[in-house]
Amino acid sequence: MLRCEAPVYRPRTLTDAIYARADMPDATVIAGGTDVMVYLESGSLKPTRFLDLWDCSGLRWQQFITGGQFCGAGLTCTDAIRSPQTHPLVREACSTVGAVQIQNRATIGGNICNSSPAGDTLPVWLALDAEFELASMRGRRRVPAASFWKGYKQIDLRPDELLVGVLLPQTTGETHFRKVGTRMAQSISKVIFAGRYRRGVEARLAFGAVGPTPMRCREAEAALVAGRPVDEVVALVEAEITPIDDVRSTADYRRKVAGNIVRRWLASL
Numbered sequence: 001m002l003r004c005e006a007p008v009y010r011p012r013t014l015t016d017a018i019y020a021r022a023d024m025p026d027a028t029v030i031a032g033g034t035d036v037m038v039y040l041e042s043g044s045l046k047p048t049r050f051l052d053l054w055d056c057s058g059l060r061w062q063q064f065i066t067g068g069q070f071c072g073a074g075l076t077c078t079d080a081i082r083s084p085q086t087h088p089l090v091r092e093a094c095s096t097v098g099a100v101q102i103q104n105r106a107t108i109g110g111n112i113c114n115s116s117p118a119g120d121t122l123p124v125w126l127a128l129d130a131e132f133e134l135a136s137m138r139g140r141r142r143v144p145a146a147s148f149w150k151g152y153k154q155i156d157l158r159p160d161e162l163l164v165g166v167l168l169p170q171t172t173g174e175t176h177f178r179k180v181g182t183r184m185a186q187s188i189s190k191v192i193f194a195g196r197y198r199r200g201v202e203a204r205l206a207f208g209a210v211g212p213t214p215m216r217c218r219e220a221e222a223a224l225v226a227g228r229p230v231d232e233v234v235a236l237v238e239a240e241i242t243p244i245d246d247v248r249s250t251a252d253y254r255r256k257v258a259g260n261i262v263r264r265w266l267a268s269l
Contacts, residue, residue: 011051020051021162029050073109077107089128097111126214176265219239238259
């Protein structure tokens, strides 16, 4: 039986949560707790206390704003799947997170801050040029998704800060999401792709599970915008990503699959 003696603090408002974070920078922040429970079970996490944001008001909503859309960090995958406001790429990614029970608890903020290279939603934020809003007693700041993940399990989040939302600017172009795993469902990603392409204007080719952090293939993007042949774009993708061999797959497999995903998507346009 899973047992943890660490005390749990449950602020009810975002203001209280920010105050609590300032007082408890060492606390483990949880919302749905779907990843934290796994870490506790394995013994890889030994928290001194928890800051539980599940019932914190002000984190579980989304709305259209001038120039884009704002999503609260406490939005669950199920919330995102069901809401007509949700961007199609975000909806598709959330629908691949675990099973329905996990989707009911897992939050987009948790997926972002857990910062697993295989996190299903992470390439989507890169493809959509998202910015993450961070809050503390010192105020708020926004960090582009492209610079938020600094290294393996390293993020640009200070000890007294909380991720409170995601800003999605208005974007245009064709989009595509693809997750490759061992099974059709409830599978950890071997390769994740989120793409956005406006012919001759801009391109985003974002991947997860092919490096220590989610990443964009910027040379391949530039080649695509410039109208280079698909084979050249695919070759650049395969050269830019840095997959590894692990228990789920091999680097060669991941590299080949990443290239095939891009090739098939571009061929379908």
